[in-house]
Amino acid sequence: MNEDQSEDKAYWQSLQQWARATGEPQVGAAGTSADVQGESVGGGAATGEFSSTPLKEGAEDGWARREFMKLMGASLALSTTACVRRPVQKIVPYNKQPEEVTFGVDNFYTSTWFDGSEGFGLLIKTREGRPLKVEGNPRFPLNAHGLSPRALAHILSLYDPDRLREPLRNIQNKEKGKERANHDSVATKWDAADEEVVASLKKGGVALLTGSLPSPATRAVIADFLQGFPGQHYEWDPLSVEDVRRAQELCYGHDLVPSYRINRARLIVSVDSDFLGTWLTPTTFQRQFAEGRRDANRMNKLVAFDSNYSVTGANADVRVKIKPSLQLDVVMGLAFEIIVKKQATRWAGNSQLAQVLQPFADAAQRLGVEAHVWSRLADELIQYKGESLVIAGGLPAQTAQGIELQSAVNLLNSALENDGVTVDYRRPFKGLAGAHSSLEHLIESMEKGEVTTLIVHRANPVYASPLSARFLAALKKVPMVVSTSDRNDETAKFADFVLPDSHPMESWGDAEFVEGLFAIQQPTIRPLFDTRSFQFSLMSWAYLAEKGPERLRKFENFYDYLKNYWKTEVFPRYGKGKSFVDFWEQALQTGMVGEPSEGVSEAGKGSSVIGAVRDVKLEALSGIKRTDSPQGYELVLYPTKALYDGSLANVSWLQELPDPVTKITWDNYLCVSVNTAKKENLVDEGLAELKVGELALKLPVHVQPGLHDGVLAVAVGYGRTDAGSVGNHVGVNVYPLAGVSGELKGRPIFSGRSATVTRLRGKYPLAMTQDHHSMEGRKIVVEATLKEYLKNPAVHNHKHHVWSIWGGHAYNGNKWAMAVDLNTCTGCNACVVACQSENNIPVVGKKYVIQGREMHWMRIDRYYVGEPDNAEVVFQPVMCQQCTNAPCETVCPVLATTHSSDGLNDMTYNRCVGTRYCSNNCPYKVRRFNWFSFNGNIEKPLHLALNPDVTVRDRGVMEKCTFCVQRIKAKRIQVKLEGRGLKDGDIQTACQQSCPSSAIMFGDINDPNSRVSQWFKEARAYSLLEEFGADPSVRYLTKIRNNEQETRSAESAKVEHQVEPQVEHQGGRT
């Protein structure tokens, strides 16, 4: 209270100063007339300061006429209008300015982040000590400059208002025979909590349950801790890659997750592994995939067998829809075709193998693939021996036969000599140790009463495990449960103490994502709340209990421990010839230490073979049986690009990020094929009951073109109940649908379970950002096959004769332009979130997305082409096209949107009155209007994530993509200070920078040598709606599919079949 009052006083004082300084009427004086009257006494210092200005009223005038008029004017203004100017707030400069900080200039710090499956090297942009944006670290060999939407959006989890601000004690009902239940939550102090936790730890029986931890120092802390307090460390992830590791162990005797070198593969056969969307390290894979597509003469070919319509399927050159029970048919069938039928590879003639493969002889028939196509695929695999890759994985591939599938994949990769070339087992992924069997073991040990203290870190099994119920029941036998979650989430609710871990941006850490590649996680802000890093909690408890090895207890914080760890473990390996101080500082500066794995460096460099082909132990395959696929529907669970496992469900940017394929936000839904919808009488946005085993869930329906008729697909990661105000009760939690059988040792069956669906009455509007799915035969996304392209690079790229009697304006300096390569764009949405983060774009919520009020400046249009049954997908990122003859500019009555001398279509927000005429006249409809005060509702401290370089737009103002004009200006200033001119590549827009495929190019079109000029000159380049004559500054490059079809002639590409699968949209839009 006191603080508030003093703040108020300061505020009024500052108002008075302001009023005196400017001679303005004293706004707000009505409430504090006493202060006003006493001004000659109170405001001495300020009066002196401004006494020399001519605006100053003579003090001797006292209540002179003008003074009276001022006050009258002010009170009139106050009584007649509510539009008082924003309060003047004092800002206080640094007392001692840190050396590296300059006001208004960004500082970048290298760091790293692990999203549960993928690790990123980051550059975190900070301004005056406040992290603002996450960017990729171009030197980091995995993701480089590219990022995933989740990595970009995780900055919001730092400023999440729903984070715990202090330790919490959950008072549990622990009566006999009852489960634990949270009775009440109260705030507590660290000291008090530590005391109780330490007392419990001393009793022994310690268990740590964590997610996968790629941080070697953290693993060291845990190992040290468990030396002091004997116990077990269990690692579990809801979406673990246990299947890959188990199969590697069975086939080769190595428990590892190999790095896949997509860039080396000229033919990729993917069986439900959404490696471009969600599986393993999609950002790195996407970069490598794009690398393999740029050279038309060596363009890779992706054949995807897809149970769900995944991002990988959408980008496939050939996509074959399957259901989970057919996955083994694909891989084993190909193996049969290659090894037995075509007698290729080293196992040709192996009778033991032939026997195992024999049942899969008719795989092509079962898959519905024509025999010659199947045979050709096998031929191509043989042809590209050592240059191909077969992969399977992800939730849709975790069926009851998931490990058999992976073993079969290993067989093919070894047979085709990809092992050791595109499958890099020498430099495997590290830190993906999470396993479902581990959780099973923990539960068993809890059930036996062996666990006295359970510490849960970065794991939420109550929400995300199908073993949830058993876990909860076992939990009541654990006397002390500690969670380090940053919120009282589904699992933390059942913990006695929630001792919040600091956010990764607030704490030190390190990572080793790929063997021999280290990175340091640097904090970029002091902890916002009273939180403590997990590692330091462990260290503190060891210190208090005086247990554990000395190095765990002697350091005062985790930073020292980390540094010491690096000095003793990492430095000797990689710091030869340097002092540790130099080594450490260099590591912090570059963001990485160690050798980049060859597999992730540029293609064509170094030797392609990194190891000999490992021989598959054939006994690992002997158990593979062909099962007849069930007649009914099969369940497919899949993670989404935006939410993945659901851990970031409270990040609104991710909730409002449209799914790349379905374009639906804020919900999960049941995907059914067009035929299934007809058969089961289901309609889009209707309701249906999905029944799997004993469990029935009510879900909204989405009719998905191109889905297998035997599939019912739903996304995991939704339906959180304790994620926070954004993520709670968005969608339905479908983790419980995954079955668990004893023989699989706790490994759940995520897909392939038999399911039924029944229509329910009622409607459920889904928030789609795009409701019309066909190009209507218009030339919007131009597509060609590789064959056509090699014959004629400008194929299907029909140029219009556009002319004008007017020569146009001259652009003497720069003229900014952008080009988008539709051939490498995978629709991943990273650009959309990067743009949102850079440009302070608000989130509007489900209701308003349904009404079409989403604010994304950049959107990715998705069209279906072909027959609805086998629809193919094309993506097209659309941002403001910065037209040279911009139709929006001429119609604005107040000149709020005008053209700049460097070719930009500028928007002056504070001049805009909001007639929206510009939007009507924009053929691309890229302008977005602030229908409400979306930005006025930003809850603190989320406002700290706002970019100070970009205006925060208020209600009633039109906005749109600016080509990141603030970045252009900042760079101009910088090069001027450096005394040089702008170079090509100096300026990168946010979307360009974050694109893992480098599919977006930005630069100066007036410079004939700039890369964007080169792209403009490509035969594939075309402008969208060229015939409209707006002369946009954006070009798109034709999408090329590397497949056999040469069916799409120029005419048929223009007039495509319409894909409007009996879509009955009830949500208001078309």
Next chain:
Amino acid sequence: MIKRNQLILGDKSMKNITEDIVAPVESFPGRGWSAMFLGANGLFIFYITVVGIVIAYGMGLLGVTHPTAWGTMIVTFVFWIGIGHAGTLISAILFLFRQKWRTSVARTAEAMTVFAVMTAGIFPLIHTGRPWLDYWLFPYPNQRGPLWVNFRSPLLWDVFAVSTYATVSIVFWYIGLVPDFATIRDRAKDRIRRVIYGALSLGWRGTARNWSHYEMLYLLLAGLSTPLVLSVHTIVSFDFAVSQLPGWHTTIFPPYFVAGAIFSGFGMVVTLMTLVRIGFPQFKDYITIDHMEVMNKIIMATGLMVGYAYGSEFFIAWYSGNEYERFTFINRALGPYAWSYWVMICCNVLIPQVFWFKKFRRSIPVMFTVSIFVNIGMWFERFVITVTSLARDFLPANWGMYQWSFYDAGVLVGSFGMFLTLFLLYLRLFPAISIAEIKPVMNVGKEGSHHG
């Protein structure tokens, strides 16, 4: 020479005329008027509330969204502006053409014009995202640079067109009222009336000099108003025609809009006149079935013109060979908004065809019903143009429907509250028929009159 029907029935004397017309102004309102006024007033207050809420919370309360950034407010704006046209046409153009039948309906039609333009004029102001900055739409010397308006923008032309039209209409209407105000002043029995109407009559004395000036001014204003009848809706149509959206970007819009405006204006005049005849039975002698029939003929003629325009649009869309243009028109007739298109066609083209029959032309119930349909149809015409073109334009990924909400209904219905409140007040405060102009034509068509 063809025998003409009498313009004024009932064999009125000059005194009768004055008394008949002034009666509503001089008598205390009856129950019917009061009830209607309260209803209209309630609706008006509702309107103010709805508009207030929209201004307070944001345009998003209405159905306007991405991509249909214009909707109810613009549709209703054009609707009301269109309504206004009949008044000016009757009072100015028909005056210049010496159409004597116009005198009975001119005053009320003009009043309708003024109120319709007032109702309409509010919409462009409240439909902006930040209405408190609307004054930026006017070019005036300022300290922001000075920052001027964009003279290339049709919206700015709109500002000038509508404000000019409003000004001229009000002046023209007021000038016509001056002699009648003097009549009321002269008949006033209490001081307040005398003072108020005295002030309104601007010192009218009825001298020859007064009349001479008056007639010359009236003639000049009629001349000035005449081009406005054509220009206002032409410029309003530029809002659409000058922009580049398929379905908007057509050269037929100016004449098509003017024809439509006259059509809808006469529709509204007939609606109001039938109501006035019911409310003030003595007016039946002045606003005769003959008058109504003439107006119905105009409705039918302009309805056919509008119908021709609809057809012509389709032909040009096909003839242009432009795929977007073709799609837009096919989409209008067969797309998700086909219902609104067919409502429009029925109301504007088909239903007015009943006026081919004299019996229907002279039937009050029939003409009232038809006029209501014309009003509905013309609102939908603007809806079809504005919304269907925006909802589906170039890139199918953008397509989206209008999100009709309670507030859309509120501003549409509420605007009638404003209009009717003003109109009902007018009926009680101003002489609804021009006394001064009726008297010269009282003998037209009379047996044995020297006018023949």
